[in-house]
Amino acid sequence: MSTAGLEVLVSKNITKQYSSGQIAVDQVSLVIKKDECLGIVGESGSGKSTLARCLLALEKVDQGEIWFKNKALHTASKEDLRSIRRGVQAVFQNPAASLNPKLKIIDSLMEPLDFQKIIQPAFLIGTRHQREKTAEHLLEMVELPSKYLTCYPHELSGGEKQRVTIARAISIEPSLIILDEPTASLDVSVQAKILNLLKDLQQHLGVSYLFISHDLAAVNFMSDRIMVMKQGQIVDQFSKYDLFSVKRNPYTKELLHVFEG
Numbered sequence: 001m002s003t004a005g006l007e008v009l010v011s012k013n014i015t016k017q018y019s020s021g022q023i024a025v026d027q028v029s030l031v032i033k034k035d036e037c038l039g040i041v042g043e044s045g046s047g048k049s050t051l052a053r054c055l056l057a058l059e060k061v062d063q064g065e066i067w068f069k070n071k072a073l074h075t076a077s078k079e080d081l082r083s084i085r086r087g088v089q090a091v092f093q094n095p096a097a098s099l100n101p102k103l104k105i106i107d108s109l110m111e112p113l114d115f116q117k118i119i120q121p122a123f124l125i126g127t128r129h130q131r132e133k134t135a136e137h138l139l140e141m142v143e144l145p146s147k148y149l150t151c152y153p154h155e156l157s158g159g160e161k162q163r164v165t166i167a168r169a170i171s172i173e174p175s176l177i178i179l180d181e182p183t184a185s186l187d188v189s190v191q192a193k194i195l196n197l198l199k200d201l202q203q204h205l206g207v208s209y210l211f212i213s214h215d216l217a218a219v220n221f222m223s224d225r226i227m228v229m230k231q232g233q234i235v236d237q238f239s240k241y242d243l244f245s246v247k248r249n250p251y252t253k254e255l256l257h258v259f260e261g
């Protein structure tokens with residue numbers, strides 16, 4: 001199997017069973033196309049994070065195939081994985097855990113570009129080889145002032161830290177960013193701002209997103225297509241415009257209560 005040009009990531013019947021016996025991901029097939037946001041919604045324990053880790057090749061799948069732009073992740077060597085990972089970045093729930101507390105923001109931010117010296121993102125033309133200017137530009141893209149470059153993570157709020165991890169994720173111009181509950185640890189007032197920022201960045205950069213959340217309203221705001229996950233399986237999938245259709249699975253209808261009142 002190979003993925004066509006418009007398909008950034010394809011998974012085919014992937015299954016992940018933990019040694020405890022728990023089947024966390026059960027025969028999940030999905031396609032993420034260029035420039036789109038695919039949303040995955042499900043309650044706690046439905047297998048969303050395990051799916052994200054499988055798609056990032058942080059967990060090995062027991063069955064199935066994962067293809068990232070014509071390259072097989074499920075059989076990739078360590079060296080191949082390193083090169084594939086340049087194209088896929090991730091933002092997780094807890095920004096504090098994603099940033100090294102001993103590193104200044106500039107050093108956390110520049111980690112991917114410092115490591116991948118040959119990458120020259122189009123949006124950094126002119127500044128790529130001036131480290132501080134590049135870092136300033138990245139902070140600007142997530143609407144943070146350049147004075148934060150010399151700060152440590154504990155000096156920033158949760159929302160600001162998440163903006164730094166987003167800037168770091170876009171820094172190497174990935175084709176896909178996997179966002180696993182990126183606003184779940186933030187105050188409600190900050191969540192909307194981060195979602196708006198993510199949406200603007202996607203339009204500006206033309207990156208694809210896999211947006212994972214237990215919050216159907218957030219998934220609906222962000223996504224072009226939505227998949228509903230329950231007990232490791234995809235139980236419903238539809239275009240965001242069909243969210244309120246009578247054809248929705250009863251479980252999806254249960255999740256719709258967030259829009260009531």
Ligand SMILES: Nc1ncnc2c1ncn2[C@@H]1O[C@H](COP(=O)(O)OP(=O)(O)OP(=O)(O)O)[C@@H](O)[C@H]1O
Pocket residue numbers: 018019020022023024042043044045046047048049050051214
């Ligand atoms: N490392 C692990 N070892 C054993 N079981 C695990 C492990 N990680 C997750 N699980 C189990 O797999 C199932 C799916 O967990 P997962 O974290 O992927 O779900 P989730 O939808 O992301 O939930 P949450 O939003 O609460 O993190 C759960 O039953 C969980 O207890």
